[in-house]
Amino acid sequence: xxxxxxYQFMQNAFWAAILASIxxxxxxTYVVVKRITFISGGIxxxxxxxxxxxxxxQINPLYCLIPFSLLSAVGIGFISKKIKVAEDTTIGxxxxxxxxxxVIFIGLTPGYTPDLFAYLFGNILMVSQIDLVLMIxxxxxxxVSVKALFxxxxxxxxxxxxxxxxxxxxxxxxxxxxxxxxxxxxILIRIVGIILVIALLxxxxxxxxxxxxxxxxxxxxxxxxxxxxTLAGLWLSYLFDIASGSTIILLAxxxxSIxxxxxxxxxxxxx
Numbered sequence: 001x002x003x004x005x006x007y008q009f010m011q012n013a014f015w016a017a018i019l020a021s022i023x024x025x026x027x028x029t030y031v032v033v034k035r036i037t038f039i040s041g042g043i044x045x046x047x048x049x050x051x052x053x054x055x056x057x058q059i060n061p062l063y064c065l066i067p068f069s070l071l072s073a074v075g076i077g078f079i080s081k082k083i084k085v086a087e088d089t090t091i092g093x094x095x096x097x098x099x100x101x102x103v104i105f106i107g108l109t110p111g112y113t114p115d116l117f118a119y120l121f122g123n124i125l126m127v128s129q130i131d132l133v134l135m136i137x138x139x140x141x142x143x144v145s146v147k148a149l150f151x152x153x154x155x156x157x158x159x160x161x162x163x164x165x166x167x168x169x170x171x172x173x174x175x176x177x178x179x180x181x182x183x184x185x186x187i188l189i190r191i192v193g194i195i196l197v198i199a200l201l202x203x204x205x206x207x208x209x210x211x212x213x214x215x216x217x218x219x220x221x222x223x224x225x226x227x228x229x230t231l232a233g234l235w236l237s238y239l240f241d242i243a244s245g246s247t248i249i250l251l252a253x254x255x256x257s258i259x260x261x262x263x264x265x266x267x268x269x270x271x
Contacts, residue, residue, distance in 0.1 A: 016127040017230035025223030028205035042091035046072035046098025052105030069182035077175035122193030122245025192245040203252040
């Protein structure tokens with residue numbers, strides 16, 4: 001692995017793994033605790049429209065991913081909370097419409113789109129320095145937002161009814177949380193792709209939740225787990241010359257299975 005770090009693309013991948021782990025560990029904790037995994041998937045797939053628009057305009061698709069992801073997050077949150085449309089229905093609509101928009105724009109784009117596969121299934125080795133700058137900015141935004149609103153998010157996450165009675169504008173904070181999820185999705189798409197983004201957003205946090213119920217400790221543990229998974233997955237994909245995104249997710253699934261086995265064994269020994 002150290003030999004591979006002499007290459008610029010491997011250095012970029014290394015830093016991308018670190019940045020993705022930070023945002024994934026923080027926001028993934030809220031996703032798991034609040035049980036909004038499929039909303040995250042809906043935002044991720046709806047953002048495919050932004051990728052298609054980026055190709056059509058011949059600019060970096062990540063620049064279009066951000067507004068598409070944000071619009072999807074706000075749309076899902078607003079329609080489900082204000083208009084009272086069932087959440088799963090809203091997610092399905094945005095999921096399918098976003099993907100359809102992306103397909104149309106890609107079809108209208110002249111020429112060949114060689115790295116489209118990377119946006120669907122991820123390729124951490126294709127992360128550029130411009131992508132890293134954008135990821136740093138989004139990470140700072142996520143960390144500052146969560147730090148400033150930690151108590152509000154804590155109340156909303158564990159007891160939404162109590163938070164509402166206490167005078168907290170739950171709907172506004174919920175939509176803002178979805179926007180932070182949208183930013184995290186933008187960061188993770190380069191790592192594992194749209195198809196697999198749900199896994200990396202949930203598995204590290206799900207593992208961390210097995211060992212602590214403290215939200216802050218869960219975030220820290222989730223970051224460490226995600227960092228190990230992404231770096232180990234990157235090394236394995238380089239070693240065996242296989243797809244990086246899929247390797248990272250398979251490793252995450254394996255570690256989750258081992259963790260569940262350890263917890264089950266521990267319970268049996270105690271009982």
